Amino acid sequence: MTEGKTAPAEGSISYPNKSVVVRMEDGIAWVSLNRPEKRNAINPAIVFEMNEVLDNLEMDDSCRVVVITGSGDAFSAGQDLKEYFREPDAGPPALRERLHKANAQWQWRRLMHFSKPTIAMVNGWCFGGAFQFLLACDLAIADEKAVFGLSEINWGIIPAGIVTKSVAMAVLQRQAMYYIMTGETFDGKRAEEIGIVNFAVPKDQLEERVRKLAHVLMKKNPHVLRACKSGYHYVRDLPWDMAAEYLAAKSDQTKHRDPEQGDQKGMTQFLDEKSYRPGLGAYNRDK
Numbered sequence: 001m002t003e004g005k006t007a008p009a010e011g012s013i014s015y016p017n018k019s020v021v022v023r024m025e026d027g028i029a030w031v032s033l034n035r036p037e038k039r040n041a042i043n044p045a046i047v048f049e050m051n052e053v054l055d056n057l058e059m060d061d062s063c064r065v066v067v068i069t070g071s072g073d074a075f076s077a078g079q080d081l082k083e084y085f086r087e088p089d090a091g092p093p094a095l096r097e098r099l100h101k102a103n104a105q106w107q108w109r110r111l112m113h114f115s116k117p118t119i120a121m122v123n124g125w126c127f128g129g130a131f132q133f134l135l136a137c138d139l140a141i142a143d144e145k146a147v148f149g150l151s152e153i154n155w156g157i158i159p160a161g162i163v164t165k166s167v168a169m170a171v172l173q174r175q176a177m178y179y180i181m182t183g184e185t186f187d188g189k190r191a192e193e194i195g196i197v198n199f200a201v202p203k204d205q206l207e208e209r210v211r212k213l214a215h216v217l218m219k220k221n222p223h224v225l226r227a228c229k230s231g232y233h234y235v236r237d238l239p240w241d242m243a244a245e246y247l248a249a250k251s252d253q254t255k256h257r258d259p260e261q262g263d264q265k266g267m268t269q270f271l272d273e274k275s276y277r278p279g280l281g282a283y284n285r286d287k
């Protein structure tokens with residue numbers, strides 16, 4: 001155990017040097033960035049470990065929902081100014097390029113299209129680069145007192161990587177420009193109001209609220225959930241006619257490839273057995 005790290009809880013999967021800890025619980029993988037002493041700032045160790053963690057979780061059938069959070073009192077203080085910027089900037093450009101590509105890979109390319117549902121649990125400080133993986137998660141719940149900030153302007157850089165794009169896609173122009181240009185912090189409640197997170201709740205309810213949401217997702221057909229995610233991300237940037245074509249093709253592909261033939265089950269249970277109401281909850285996947 002590296003000094004200063006939070007000990008992994010029982011049931012954790014071990015990864016190389018524990019800058020990331022994964023705890024498996026009843027289908028949920030609780031993934032914690034684990035540098036609490038540095039407010040979970042993203043350094044190269046986290047970058048490479050998170051790529052490995054996501055790879056492993058994607059292949060692991062016992063993982064059905066991924067929750068990303070931070071150890072201690074921070075979600076993440078963004079990119080590590082020393083280990084992610086200053087040191088690599090002074091080194092060979094090829095190494096820096098490799099690091100930045102690997103970072104983009106886990107923080108948004110990979111996460112946005114992750115094959116299982118993802119929830120960001122924002123438990124505290126959330127700055128700069130942390131918005132990338134926060135907004136690449138499908139859903140997000142925050143501690144109402146968590147502190148968010150697009151602080152890049154405060155130290156003389158623009159919100160690069162894909163931060164500006166992520167924020168522009170999630171919130172309205174006035175709010176995006178205000179927080180990008182002032183660097184002013186805001187709390188979880190405000191993050192909920194402007195659409196950065198789904199809900200903000202008191203700290204003592206945070207984990208339970210996330211667990212409840214994860215259980216709702218686990219009742220749905222995972223194959224269809226995955227297709228819903230692809231549909232959402234791809235059609236946002238397509239013209240209407242192309243979006244309709246894409247969704248029609250995706251819908252046919254989803255039905256064709258669905259191992260549990262969910263639409264047939266749903267129809268039988270509603271129309272023939274009259275055993276459930278699709279408007280009020282998922283069909284019974286065990287029948």
Ligand code: ACO
Pocket residue numbers: 037038039041077078079080081082083125127128129130151152160
């Ligand atoms: N990069 C590198 N080190 C960091 C970072 C960071 N982003 N954030 C915190 N740390 C380190 C501090 O240097 C300090 O290290 P030390 O103990 O060796 O001195 C340690 O983490 C604790 O930080 P404090 O500032 O003492 O913690 P505090 O709880 O008082 O404040 C806060 C927390 C507000 C998050 C503060 O650390 C901060 O402002 N961090 C920078 C946030 C930021 O602007 N992030 C954006 C980075 S740019 C980007 O992501 C693109």
